Amino acid sequence: MIQSPVEFFRTLPKKVCPECGQVMQEQAESYLMECDRCLSKKVE
Numbered sequence: 001m002i003q004s005p006v007e008f009f010r011t012l013p014k015k016v017c018p019e020c021g022q023v024m025q026e027q028a029e030s031y032l033m034e035c036d037r038c039l040s041k042k043v044e
């Protein structure tokens with residue numbers, strides 16, 4: 001069973017921020033767990 005790369009990415013679960021539950025867009029250069037909004041809250 002060969003799965004095309006497109007199908008593979010489509011079936012990946014969406015990344016959700018554990019802080020606010022907002023679905024985040026995948027960022028290849030970023031492995032942050034939280035969305036930009038929650039991260040900015042933590043930065044003082």
Ligand SMILES: [Zn+2]
Pocket residue numbers: 017018019020021022034035036037038039
């Ligand atoms: Zn968040």
